[in-house]
Amino acid sequence: MTFLNAIFRNLFSRPATRRYPFVKREPFPGTRGQLAIDPDRCIYCGICAKRCPANAITVSKTPSKSWTLDNYRCVICGYCVEVCPKKCLTMKQDYFSPK
Amino acid sequence: MLQNCKDVTRENLLTEVASRLPLGYRFVTMTCVDLGDAFDVLYHFDKNYELSTLRLRLPKGETLPSVSGLVFAAVLVENEIKDLFGIAVTGLAIDYQGHFILADGAPTAPLLKNPPPPTAPAAEGAPKNG
Amino acid sequence: MARKSVIPFGPQHPVLPEPLHLRLVLEDERVVEALPSIGYIHRGLEKLAEQKDYIQDAFLVERTCGICSFIHALTYCQGIEALLKLEVPPRARYLRTVWSEMHRVHSHLLWLGLLADAFGFENLFMQAWRAREEVVDLMEVTAGARIMLGMCCVGGVRRDLTDEQLAAVLKSMDKLNRQFDDLIPVILKDYSVQQRLRGVGRISRETAYERGAVGPVARASGVARDFRETGYAAYGELGFVPVVETEGDCYARMEVRLAELYQCLHLVRAAVRKMPSGPISVTPKGNPDGEYVSRTEQPRGEVVYYLKGNGGKNLDRLRIRTPTFANIAPLLAMLPGCELADVPVIVLSIDPCISCTER
Numbered sequence: 047m048t049f050l051n052a053i054f055r056n057l058f059s060r061p062a063t064r065r066y067p068f069v070k071r072e073p074f075p076g077t078r079g080q081l082a083i084d085p086d087r088c089i090y091c092g093i094c095a096k097r098c099p100a101n102a103i104t105v106s107k108t109p110s111k112s113w114t115l116d117n118y119r120c121v122i123c124g125y126c127v128e129v130c131p132k133k134c135l136t137m138k139q140d141y142f143s144p145k
Numbered sequence: 146m147l148q149n150c151k152d153v154t155r156e157n158l159l160t161e162v163a164s165r166l167p168l169g170y171r172f173v174t175m176t177c178v179d180l181g182d183a184f185d186v187l188y189h190f191d192k193n194y195e196l197s198t199l200r201l202r203l204p205k206g207e208t209l210p211s212v213s214g215l216v217f218a219a220v221l222v223e224n225e226i227k228d229l230f231g232i233a234v235t236g237l238a239i240d241y242q243g244h245f246i247l248a249d250g251a252p253t254a255p256l257l258k259n260p261p262p263p264t265a266p267a268a269e270g271a272p273k274n275g
Numbered sequence: 276m277a278r279k280s281v282i283p284f285g286p287q288h289p290v291l292p293e294p295l296h297l298r299l300v301l302e303d304e305r306v307v308e309a310l311p312s313i314g315y316i317h318r319g320l321e322k323l324a325e326q327k328d329y330i331q332d333a334f335l336v337e338r339t340c341g342i343c344s345f346i347h348a349l350t351y352c353q354g355i356e357a358l359l360k361l362e363v364p365p366r367a368r369y370l371r372t373v374w375s376e377m378h379r380v381h382s383h384l385l386w387l388g389l390l391a392d393a394f395g396f397e398n399l400f401m402q403a404w405r406a407r408e409e410v411v412d413l414m415e416v417t418a419g420a421r422i423m424l425g426m427c428c429v430g431g432v433r434r435d436l437t438d439e440q441l442a443a444v445l446k447s448m449d450k451l452n453r454q455f456d457d458l459i460p461v462i463l464k465d466y467s468v469q470q471r472l473r474g475v476g477r478i479s480r481e482t483a484y485e486r487g488a489v490g491p492v493a494r495a496s497g498v499a500r501d502f503r504e505t506g507y508a509a510y511g512e513l514g515f516v517p518v519v520e521t522e523g524d525c526y527a528r529m530e531v532r533l534a535e536l537y538q539c540l541h542l543v544r545a546a547v548r549k550m551p552s553g554p555i556s557v558t559p560k561g562n563p564d565g566e567y568v569s570r571t572e573q574p575r576g577e578v579v580y581y582l583k584g585n586g587g588k589n590l591d592r593l594r595i596r597t598p599t600f601a602n603i604a605p606l607l608a609m610l611p612g613c614e615l616a617d618v619p620v621i622v623l624s625i626d627p628c629i630s631c632t633e634r
Contacts, residue, residue: 052402052457062405074412076434078419099331123334123425128433137419147566172487174596176581189568189579194505196568218487218604221311222596239310246314246633256322 073139078122080142081115087134088113094126094135117142147187149197155210158188161199162212165190170197172216177226179258184232188212188219203232213238221245229256277302282615286315290393290619293629297622301615309610311603313633320634324593329355329563332590333428336580339595340631341422342385343573345378347595348427353507354569354582355429359559365509365551367431372509372546373444374418374426375571376539380451381410381422382574383532383539386626387462390529393619394471399462406454413447416440431556441547448540455540459533472526476609476621479523488605489598490576491531492625496523502572513545525624532626562588573598575626597631 064071073079090113092105102119103126106112120142127135153161170190178185186209188199203209211234213220220238224245227234231254247255254260280301286294294315300308320339324332333355337348349371356363384407391399411421417440418424426432436444462468478488483496493500494517501517503510518534520527563584570579576598583592602625609621 052461055457062408074416074419076417076419077415078425097331099327099334121334121338121423121425122420123423124419124433125331125334125425147568166485171484173577174579174594174601176592176594178583178592187581189581194500194502196570198568216485216487218485218601221600221603241312244314245312246317248314255319 073141075139077139078124078137079139080117080122080137081120081124081126082136082138083113083115084134084136085113087132089132091131093129093131097129098126099123147196147198147200149195150200151198153199153201155201155203155207158199158201158210159212159215162188163215165197166215168192172218175219175222175226177230177232177256179230179256181258184230186226186232208233208235210234211236211238228254230254231257231261277305279307284618284622288619290389290623291627291629292389293627295622295627295629297610297618299610299615299618304615306610306613306615306618309607311607313603313629315633316630317633318630321593321595325590328588329584329590330429330559332593334425336593336595337423337425337427339634340597340628342382342628343378343575343631344422345374345424345427346571346573346578348425349375349508350569350571350578350580351582351593352427352429353571354567354580355559355563357567357569358563358565358582358584359429359561361430361557361559363431364554364557366435366553367555368509369546369550370432370436370555371427372513373436373543374414374424374432375508376543376546377410377414377417378424379574380536380539380543381407381414382626383536384410386532386574386623387529390620390623393623394468396465396467399458402458406451406458409447409451409454413444416443428556429559431554433556435555441550444547445544448544452537452540455536459536462533463530468529469526471617471620472529472624473524475525475617476613476624477522477524478605478609480521482608483523483605486604486608487601488576489601490573490626491528491535492576492602492605494518495520495527495531497521500577502570502577507571509546509549510542512549513542515542525620528624562586563590575599575628576601595631595634597628597634599625599628599632602627603632 090105090107090111095103095105100119100121102116104114124137170192173189173191176187184203186201186203190197209232211223223234224241228243228246282299284297284299285291286296296312298310299306333348336351337344339347384403388400388403415421418426478496480497483493484498499517499519503515518531520530564586566583568581570577579596581594585591606625
């Protein structure tokens with residue numbers, strides 16, 4: 047009975063799951079969770095908007111400077127973070143959660 | 146450029162395909178490319194990890210003879226080409242009547258470089274996205 | 276006198292997470308004919324790919340499939356690199372191999388769970404998916420995402436692994452190995468598993484070949500075809516030999532995948548130990564021009580990318596032939612003659628991925 051080992055191990059080990067809403071797993075350090083911007087350093091060049099594979103970013107210079115991200119379109123690939131000339135875009139580790 | 150690529154015509158397509166099968170070639174897939182005034186229909190075969198291709202230059206409006214009588218595996222991809230490029234394929238082993246990939250109310254021949262404009266408004270209850 | 280009836284199987288069916296519709300013609304309980312129909316989730320990815328530039332397409336093709344995403348990107352990038360005549364640095368080739376094999380482990384475990392669920396072995400389903408969690412976590416640690424790694428780019432990979440991360444990979448492989456040792460002998464010997472799978476959905480070597488079967492379906496019928504043998508990425512330097520079985524039934528297909536699980540661990544370990552140092556990517560220059568057919572081995576079999584560039588930054592045509600598309604024709608050869616109750620098991624034994632198939 048080879049399964050006995052597995053049965054005993056399962057009986058005496060902690061559950062593989064967490065009591066989720068109460069116990070949350072800490073995100074791993076390298077996780078791509080959601081995109082964040084430091085608006086003070088942004089020069090509104092629009093490179094991120096042009097390169098984005100999902101057309102999730104809109105940048106406009108006129109009439110007022112704005113940078114908006116559609117979180118529901120974003121595929122969290124992190125390509126914009128790589129191409130940003132001012133390095134004002136960063137990846138946060140926690141996931142975006144709808145309101 | 147593609148290796149082992151051989152041009153065929155509509156007339157000798159079936160004999161070319163038939164002559165490859167006894168040599169141990171395995172049918173891989175077909176690719177259709179819109180060239181503007183014609184289509185390139187590529188038949189990919191594989192033998193010992195070597196790919197060899199038959200290239201058929203098909204002017205627009207002509208029908209494509211089906212190879213599914215020789216290679217049954219081709220029937221799915223021929224139906225797909227028929228749906229996505231609007232090429233009439235003759236002699237299909239299973240004919241899905243243009244509903245293999247696309248549903249009612251979907252755009253016609255969407256993979257053409259200049260797809261035809263949608264004709265009638267989608268029928269009532271038809272799925273919007275196909 | 277047997278009575279003929281026609282029943283629809285799917286598109287909504289408890290064992291199928293994805294919409295595949297089969298029109299089954301039955302004589303009493305025996306299937307005499309099966310006709311597939313797909314098209315419920317066609318997304319027009321090939322058309323969309325013509326509108327994005329060739330760098331963005333790497334992220335797009337990754338989303339063809341939610342299971343073997345990394346290998347889709349790898350196939351695409353290898354094709355573009357061939358068109359641009361780019362030489363990928365060795366470290367990038369090894370990292371690509373590591374992630375490809377991690378993807379294979381997670382895909383086979385996912386499949387094992389679904390198969391177990393299909394024949395009512397709930398316990399095995401949970402054991403398989405618990406083991407899968409280990410490798411999915413490992414992908415998140417190394418690449419930053421659980422499935423959509425986004426790590427493969429034209430010219431190399433986007434993230435390097437530190438020595439600590441490589442050590443963590445090796446540690447996880449040992450842990451997985453212990454879990455497989457617990458799990459796999461039990462599955463192979465289990466009475467009910469054998470009853471459900473042995474002799475079911477048999478397909479001969481000749482039929483498999485001529486219907487164009489790929490991947491584990493072909494290898495379970497004795498067709499020793501595994502594209503990794505050609506040595507793309509780093510496979511040529513790791514001593515790869517394909518797993519082959521000859522029975523051609525559902526049990527043989529399971530045996531192939533279970534043996535491949537061990538093989539994946541072996542390949543990841545070998546790649547990590549041999550990992551060369553150096554840069555991880557080169558910057559692509561110019562635009563793709565010409566035609567190329569790029570092929571690699573996915574968990575489900577050989578995937579074919581036809582790429583045609585016209586010298587601009589957008590591709591003229593991108594065609595994807597996924598392994599499930601090739602395996603539908605052999606599936607139609609497996610179904611006639613089987614019992615209706617075996618249909619779900621046979622369908623799952625080709626590891627169908629319908630979203631890939633329709634793109």
